[in-house]
Amino acid sequence: MREKTTMQDADSFTNQYLGGIRQNPLYAALIMLAFCLFLSIQPAHVHAALGTTALSKACAAKNVTPSEDGLRRLALIVGAGQYKSAKIPDLPGPPQDARRFYQLLTGPNGYGFPKENVCVLVDEAATTANFKRYFSNFLIEQAQPNDEVVIYYAGHGSQTRDRDGDEPDGMDETFVFHDARDSGIKDFTDDEFDELLTRLHQKTSHITVFLDSCNSGTALRGDTEFLSRYIPPPETETTRERSTAAKPATNGQKTGWISKSLPGIVVFTAAGDGTVALERNARGIFTDAILTTFGQVNATQLTYAQAARQIRPLVKAESYQIPYFQGDLQRTVFAGVNRKLPLAWEIIEIAPQLKLGGFPLPGIDTGAEFRVYDGFVKGPDLQDPTKAKAVIIVEESTRLNATARIISRPANAKPIRPGDLAILSRPSDAQRTLKVTLRPHTEQGGISAEQASLIGASLNQNQDAKNMIQLVEDNGIFEISYENDQYIVSGPENRVRNRFAKADGVIENLRLHALQRVLSTLRGEGGSLFEDQETLQVQLVPADKQDQCAQKADWRQAPSNTVSAQEIPLCYKWNVKVKLSEKSPVRLLVGGLILSTDGSIFGLPADGTAIPLGPGEEAVFAAKGETFIASEPLNIEDQIVVFGTQETNPVPWSLLTQSAVQRAGDTKSGLYKILDQYLKGTRGVSQPVETDDTDTAWTKSSITMRVTDPGQ
Numbered sequence: 001m002r003e004k005t006t007m008q009d010a011d012s013f014t015n016q017y018l019g020g021i022r023q024n025p026l027y028a029a030l031i032m033l034a035f036c037l038f039l040s041i042q043p044a045h046v047h048a049a050l051g052t053t054a055l056s057k058a059c060a061a062k063n064v065t066p067s068e069d070g071l072r073r074l075a076l077i078v079g080a081g082q083y084k085s086a087k088i089p090d091l092p093g094p095p096q097d098a099r100r101f102y103q104l105l106t107g108p109n110g111y112g113f114p115k116e117n118v119c120v121l122v123d124e125a126a127t128t129a130n131f132k133r134y135f136s137n138f139l140i141e142q143a144q145p146n147d148e149v150v151i152y153y154a155g156h157g158s159q160t161r162d163r164d165g166d167e168p169d170g171m172d173e174t175f176v177f178h179d180a181r182d183s184g185i186k187d188f189t190d191d192e193f194d195e196l197l198t199r200l201h202q203k204t205s206h207i208t209v210f211l212d213s214c215n216s217g218t219a220l221r222g223d224t225e226f227l228s229r230y231i232p233p234p235e236t237e238t239t240r241e242r243s244t245a246a247k248p249a250t251n252g253q254k255t256g257w258i259s260k261s262l263p264g265i266v267v268f269t270a271a272g273d274g275t276v277a278l279e280r281n282a283r284g285i286f287t288d289a290i291l292t293t294f295g296q297v298n299a300t301q302l303t304y305a306q307a308a309r310q311i312r313p314l315v316k317a318e319s320y321q322i323p324y325f326q327g328d329l330q331r332t333v334f335a336g337v338n339r340k341l342p343l344a345w346e347i348i349e350i351a352p353q354l355k356l357g358g359f360p361l362p363g364i365d366t367g368a369e370f371r372v373y374d375g376f377v378k379g380p381d382l383q384d385p386t387k388a389k390a391v392i393i394v395e396e397s398t399r400l401n402a403t404a405r406i407i408s409r410p411a412n413a414k415p416i417r418p419g420d421l422a423i424l425s426r427p428s429d430a431q432r433t434l435k436v437t438l439r440p441h442t443e444q445g446g447i448s449a450e451q452a453s454l455i456g457a458s459l460n461q462n463q464d465a466k467n468m469i470q471l472v473e474d475n476g477i478f479e480i481s482y483e484n485d486q487y488i489v490s491g492p493e494n495r496v497r498n499r500f501a502k503a504d505g506v507i508e509n510l511r512l513h514a515l516q517r518v519l520s521t522l523r524g525e526g527g528s529l530f531e532d533q534e535t536l537q538v539q540l541v542p543a544d545k546q547d548q549c550a551q552k553a554d555w556r557q558a559p560s561n562t563v564s565a566q567e568i569p570l571c572y573k574w575n576v577k578v579k580l581s582e583k584s585p586v587r588l589l590v591g592g593l594i595l596s597t598d599g600s601i602f603g604l605p606a607d608g609t610a611i612p613l614g615p616g617e618e619a620v621f622a623a624k625g626e627t628f629i630a631s632e633p634l635n636i637e638d639q640i641v642v643f644g645t646q647e648t649n650p651v652p653w654s655l656l657t658q659s660a661v662q663r664a665g666d667t668k669s670g671l672y673k674i675l676d677q678y679l680k681g682t683r684g685v686s687q688p689v690e691t692d693d694t695d696t697a698w699t700k701s702s703i704t705m706r707v708t709d710p711g712q
């Protein structure tokens with residue numbers, strides 16, 4: 001039933017809230033009427049706009065309509081959530097994700113794809129035969145040189161035995177469509193997909209593929225709230241059979257899902273390196289990150305490389321899966337659509353209560369914060385906090401609409417009115433809350449009643465942790481167990497994150513894990529001055545002095561703001577290097593954080609200050625306490641985040657990792673005060689306050705690293 005409700009919410013979206021920003025009172029009245037109808041009657045025709053039948057009609061179109069800029073854009077979107085085979089578990093998320101991706105391409109403030117150029121196959125329509133048919137008839141036959149073509153798939157992925165020798169591991173990756181493994185229909189292999197892509201590539205090389213599925217990975221705990229988009233190979237493809245089969249030599253032309261012989265193609269994959277693509281609350285975590293990133297309006301045209309750098313930390317904040325990006329990442333997204341407005345929410349009503357609604361964006365729920373801008377503001381000004389009318393906080397939300405109240409506003413700001421834009425600036429309380437399960441005492445390593453009492457008491461005594469951690473009976477993201485006189489903290493993938501002798505250490509470690517999630521999801525507000533992942537160029541570099549053990553391996557230097565993780569050989573000492581872009585119009589104060597998988601957070605500079613950098617200048621954090629050594633565990637990604645603010649608005653970023661009690665004596669102003677209140681959970685507690693026009697513009701860049709053992 002929950003799945004049906006979710007799909008109906010998505011179906012009703014277009015007729016409820018989508019539309020350009022208008023100041024016409026008649027338009028506002030019509031919006032209000034639609035809003036009231038949704039909350040009360042919800043007639044059947046309201047849901048027709050995004051129904052499966054309506055979406056599938058475009059698949060039969062024979063003519064391609066140019067976009068407003070004259071370019072031809074085509075897309076094939078697939079969301080396989082329901083399966084004919086009883087052996088394949090259904091997924092509630094893919095149909096919803098397909099519809100949301102459709103809105104990203106075709107909806108107002110989206111990327112200008114004409115609806116008649118976008119074929120959508122959901123659930124029963126997402127069959128193996130339909131995918132082949134419409135890929136050939138809708139995409140290949142209609143494509144012309146320089147057409148922009150997008151393919152999106154959400155659903156289960158799996159593997160099958162490689163039979164043509166192009167896979168190093170002897171296994172082909174597969175899509176699992178609605179009718180797979182039923183009536184003799186097999187999974188759709190990457191070889192078949194590659195053949196279709198090759199034919200399409202002969203028409204146009206401007207192809208982008210998004211795959212919110214996975215083809216390998218470890219098992220999750222049975223009580224987790226995540227659903228995996230991976231199923232094991234068919235019974236005829238058992239591990240034993242694969243291991244005894246002769247593996248043919250690979251041809252070296254295959255990397256991931258595409259051949260090296262197809263230049264220009266871009267592929268975004270939800271999970272690689274043995275991790276699992278996950279969904280939660282009927283939403284793909286990877287698709288959420290895509291919508292958040294692609295839905296913004298940037299100061300310059302967004303490239304796929306810039307998008308990939310932003311997507312990685314968003315995914316990492318929500319799960320342990322590692323997305324994978326390949327191809328010509330320097331291309332502009334969807335051929336550089338000139339968007340002026342983001343996928344934002346709109347003020348619908350101001351009295352008797354402030355109401356807003358819009359695209360079902362990630363992070364919107366109780367406690368989410370929006371900056372409200374005049375409906376005529378466009379472009380990067382919508383990321384400039386000094387141009388906002390007010391900051392509002394959500395009190396109730398249904399994903400498509402919300403009620404809110406003002407918590408701060410600049411002096412002499414114009415009043416909020418219907419049609420104003422609401423831009424999400426801080427995600428909801430739910431994204432600040434880390435759900436933790438105590439392993440039942442009846443299981444191996446279970447928590448006894450006495451130990452549970454100690455954990456509960458420690459949580460109540462740690463005010464910061466109390467605001468960020470929730471102990472639940474099941475569906476916890478993290479789990480606490482107890483073995484060999486130690487409390488064990490495990491992540492959703494069943495991997496041990498840390499061990500502690502006392503309950504106090506467990507709670508403080510979980511607080512830091514929750515804090516990491518918050519820090520990973522924060523987005524800079526640089527306006528036209530700064531761009532996340534661009535203004536600050538970050539690298540990890542080998543330290544000047546190395547131990548003897550580091551002589552056994554070579555350091556392969558990754559470029560600044562690398563999309564993939566910087567690999568660091570075991571035993572190597574390393575530092576963080578930061579350069580301020582020559583395009584920056586002002587000097588910045590720079591600081592950073594290293595977010596370790598075990599929950600530890602290290603602040604840079606180590607003394608809690610910040611380093612001033614002018615345009616084109618660079619610095620290496622190499623003072624005492626700022627040199628790190630690569631150690632186990634291996635192949636686990638840690639995140640490095642570097643922040644920059646103007647000299648008039650200093651933020652001691654490293655101090656934000658401390659508890660509220662430790663920060664209590666600090667003088668707080670501007671952005672530092674806002675972030676401190678957000679981390680403490682005190683934003684919106686008091687009455688609305690008037691603020692000065694202090695420029696709180698800031699930016700961030702992040703990269704990841706992992707330790708490797710050259711001897712393995």
